[in-house]
Amino acid sequence: MNITKMIKLQKGIIESLSRIEKEFRKRLMDLGVYEGADVILLNVLSGGNLYLIEVDDIEICLRKEDASLIEVTI
Amino acid sequence: MIYLLAGNPNVGKSTFFNGMTQSHVHVGNYSGVTVEKRVHHIKNYPGANLVDLPGTYNVSPNSQDEGVVTYSLLNESYKGLINIIDSTHLKRNLHLSIQLLELGTPTLMVFNLKDALINNGYIIDTKKVEQFLNVNAISVSARERNKDDQDLVVERLKELTPHKALKLDYPAAVEKGIRDIHDLLRHDIFQVKKKWIALQLLEGNEGIYQYLDLHKEEDIRRIVENVEKEVLKENIALSLKGAIFNTRRAFIEEIIEECLIQVEEKEHSKYFNQKVDRFITHPVYGIPLFMAIMFSIYQISFGRFLGLGNALTGYFELFWDNILVNYTAQLFEAIGLSGFMYGLVINGILAGIGGVLVFLPQIVVLFTLIAILEGTGYMARVAIMMDRFLSKFGFNGKSIVPIITGFGCTVPAIMATRTIADKRERILTILTIPFISCSARLPIYGLIVSKIFDSYQGLIIFGIYLLGIFVTLFSAKLLNLTYFKGEGSKFLLEVPPYRMPQIRTVLYQSLEKAKRFVKKAGTFILIGSMILWILANNGFDGFNVNPDESFLALIAGGIKFIFAPLGFGTWEATSSLISGFLAKEVVASSLEILFAGDIAGAFTISSGLAYVVFASLYIPCISTVATIKAETQSTKWTLFSVIYPFFVAYILAGTVYLILHVGFGL
Numbered sequence: 001m002n003i004t005k006m007i008k009l010q011k012g013i014i015e016s017l018s019r020i021e022k023e024f025r026k027r028l029m030d031l032g033v034y035e036g037a038d039v040i041l042l043n044v045l046s047g048g049n050l051y052l053i054e055v056d057d058i059e060i061c062l063r064k065e066d067a068s069l070i071e072v073t074i
Numbered sequence: 075m076i077y078l079l080a081g082n083p084n085v086g087k088s089t090f091f092n093g094m095t096q097s098h099v100h101v102g103n104y105s106g107v108t109v110e111k112r113v114h115h116i117k118n119y120p121g122a123n124l125v126d127l128p129g130t131y132n133v134s135p136n137s138q139d140e141g142v143v144t145y146s147l148l149n150e151s152y153k154g155l156i157n158i159i160d161s162t163h164l165k166r167n168l169h170l171s172i173q174l175l176e177l178g179t180p181t182l183m184v185f186n187l188k189d190a191l192i193n194n195g196y197i198i199d200t201k202k203v204e205q206f207l208n209v210n211a212i213s214v215s216a217r218e219r220n221k222d223d224q225d226l227v228v229e230r231l232k233e234l235t236p237h238k239a240l241k242l243d244y245p246a247a248v249e250k251g252i253r254d255i256h257d258l259l260r261h262d263i264f265q266v267k268k269k270w271i272a273l274q275l276l277e278g279n280e281g282i283y284q285y286l287d288l289h290k291e292e293d294i295r296r297i298v299e300n301v302e303k304e305v306l307k308e309n310i311a312l313s314l315k316g317a318i319f320n321t322r323r324a325f326i327e328e329i330i331e332e333c334l335i336q337v338e339e340k341e342h343s344k345y346f347n348q349k350v351d352r353f354i355t356h357p358v359y360g361i362p363l364f365m366a367i368m369f370s371i372y373q374i375s376f377g378r379f380l381g382l383g384n385a386l387t388g389y390f391e392l393f394w395d396n397i398l399v400n401y402t403a404q405l406f407e408a409i410g411l412s413g414f415m416y417g418l419v420i421n422g423i424l425a426g427i428g429g430v431l432v433f434l435p436q437i438v439v440l441f442t443l444i445a446i447l448e449g450t451g452y453m454a455r456v457a458i459m460m461d462r463f464l465s466k467f468g469f470n471g472k473s474i475v476p477i478i479t480g481f482g483c484t485v486p487a488i489m490a491t492r493t494i495a496d497k498r499e500r501i502l503t504i505l506t507i508p509f510i511s512c513s514a515r516l517p518i519y520g521l522i523v524s525k526i527f528d529s530y531q532g533l534i535i536f537g538i539y540l541l542g543i544f545v546t547l548f549s550a551k552l553l554n555l556t557y558f559k560g561e562g563s564k565f566l567l568e569v570p571p572y573r574m575p576q577i578r579t580v581l582y583q584s585l586e587k588a589k590r591f592v593k594k595a596g597t598f599i600l601i602g603s604m605i606l607w608i609l610a611n612n613g614f615d616g617f618n619v620n621p622d623e624s625f626l627a628l629i630a631g632g633i634k635f636i637f638a639p640l641g642f643g644t645w646e647a648t649s650s651l652i653s654g655f656l657a658k659e660v661v662a663s664s665l666e667i668l669f670a671g672d673i674a675g676a677f678t679i680s681s682g683l684a685y686v687v688f689a690s691l692y693i694p695c696i697s698t699v700a701t702i703k704a705e706t707q708s709t710k711w712t713l714f715s716v717i718y719p720f721f722v723a724y725i726l727a728g729t730v731y732l733i734l735h736v737g738f739g740l
């Protein structure tokens with residue numbers, strides 16, 4: 001299960017970021033995206049190419065290919 | 075005395091900075107507005123200076139602008155830190171705060187956006203924060219510029235005292251790593267605590283290696299590697315950075331538990347945002363909506379219909395020509411001044427400056443409208459919408475901020491590329507941004523378009539802007555296919571909430587633009603006009619020669635044949651382009667002087683439009699070229715940035731002339 005499989009406004013917990021390459025993982029963690037965090041899929045934008053997620057209290061927008069690498073459990 | 079201002083991006087550092095120092099640096103509701111540090115003295119606190127640092131999530135840098143923060147902490151001398159925190163995003167903001175508090179430097183925590191937090195139904199108990207973290211803390215709303223708040227900040231700064239460095243309990247493996255690195259550094263002298271440096275090195279802060287001359291770099295890297303292995307072996311986290319991050323996060327939850335107090339149950343406005351966002355970034359409606367908004371802005375600034383800017387410029391032109399120039403001329407005649415001085419002032423300086431300055435009202439209208447748009451948070455949505463589109467041309471998602479800045483002035487736009495971490499993408503953005511039409515080129519468009527067209531001026535000027543954007547994209551694609559091959563890097567954008575733009579901020583921002591514009595008129599354009607008029611009226615036969623035998627005609631006449639295929643091969647048009655290298659406005663002031671105001675007679679529709687296209691795209695101005703050299707550190711790319719635009723401009727202007735002149739006989 002990854003973020004792109006979530007239903008809009010569904011809540012989940014980030015299980016793993018290990019499929020994401022190191023540099024980008026660092027940037028995600030700087031923004032507050034970490035394993036064990038609560039995540040909500042807020043919106044799918046730009047015709048399904050971008051995923052807007054809320055982690056803790058921040059809203060972040062990422063591309064589909066990156067969002068599909070973030071493993072979550074519902 | 076210096077205080078450093080640090081905090082995450084888009085938390086209102088620049089707004090706070092402006093309030094405390096009564097200056098007007100640019101602010102906007104998106105990340106990456108500040109890319110270099112700025113210094114200004116604090117009002118009501120003699121002898122104290124405030125340094126506004128670029129926003130960063132972490133002390134360890136991801137890009138060049140973030141590196142400024144590490145560098146300043148390590149090498150600058152300062153009395154204390156001011157950490158600005160977005161109270162509505164504590165979980166993320168406090169990661170940076172912890173790293174700053176671990177330094178043990180006197181620190182004032184400023185919890186900003188108090189009003190937004192109260193709207194969400196919460197308050198921060200700053201007294202508890204002070205006890206819990208052993209630090210100074212206050213809570214404010216920087217955008218209200220409340221005088222009591224500002225006085226409180228100054229008061230608290232004055233009594234800022236050193237506190238003990240914050241000490242968290244990191245996993246044993248990390249603590250051991252800190253001790254080992256600390257041992258290696260025992261003979262070195264730094265202005266910050268060695269334990270802090272050790273922890274930053276373990277976290278992977280490459281900036282430390284870069285800014286401190288560590289002799290034992292190899293040994294240190296080996297320790298970092300070993301600790302990382304240990305962390306993985308003991309299953310503490312998935313990486314060393316993760317282990318440190320988790321410890322901090324657990325501590326942050328404790329702080330929030332203690333200090334964030336809910337006072338009221340409020341429903342989140344977030345779900346309203348979602349519907350608006352879906353519409354604004356919609357794959358079908360999004361781009362037309364953006365274009366419609368931008369077109370309305372240009373129509374209001376330059377068009378006839380709804381033409382606020384156009385009307386104001388008309389009044390200003392009347393005032394300039396009928397009153398200022400007219401009465402100065404009469405005064406000169408009355409005191410018997412004629413010949414050289416009369417010509418220099420009336421036909422040189424006043425004509426040249428007037429030719430540019432009359433567009434001031436239009437520029438103020440344009441930038442007021444753009445500042446309103448920036449304040450709302452719409453630009454971040456534009457970045458979202460444009461991401462897929464821009465990435466096809468090899469741009470980074472973050473390129474959108476420099477591109478938007480480029481409509482104001484190319485120089486800060488090139489500096490704004492510092493937020494782009496990937497070097498190739500950064501250079502690609504730097505090289506293509508000069509094609510975006512900056513505000514200095516507006517007088518050229520205004521002057522020519524308003525004289526050779528009776529209607530559709532707003533549409534035509536909007537079209538020239540679109541052409542600039544098109545050439546930017548095309549050139550990026552060309553570079554992307556040839557030299558800068560490779561995948562676009564990742565897109566990751568924090569989406570700011572919609573905010574109501576503040577009238578004061580909007581006014582200050584357009585006032586700043588106006589001030590810079592007038593200042594340029596008083597310097598570059600003044601000097602350019604004087605030199606140009608003198609060269610145009612003196613020749614080998616002395617003063618007041620037939621203009622066609624002036625020095626200027628001789629110089630420009632030698633190369634004017636180059637422009638003959640474009641329809642404007644006259645020495646007047648040619649020398650205006652040459653002098654435009656000083657600053658783009660000078661093209662307009664020179665045309666005004668050399669054609670003595672008769673622009674309509676000097677160009678046809680086809681040659682006029684070809685001239686506008688050429689002037690819009692050719693060689694960047696001297697300040698831009700200097701900035702490109704400084705930012706790319708490369709002679710090769712600087713030369714490219716001068717030569718390539720010339721050819722692009724030549725080909726496109728030639729095409730325009732050919733189509734209109736030969737095709738339509740205009």
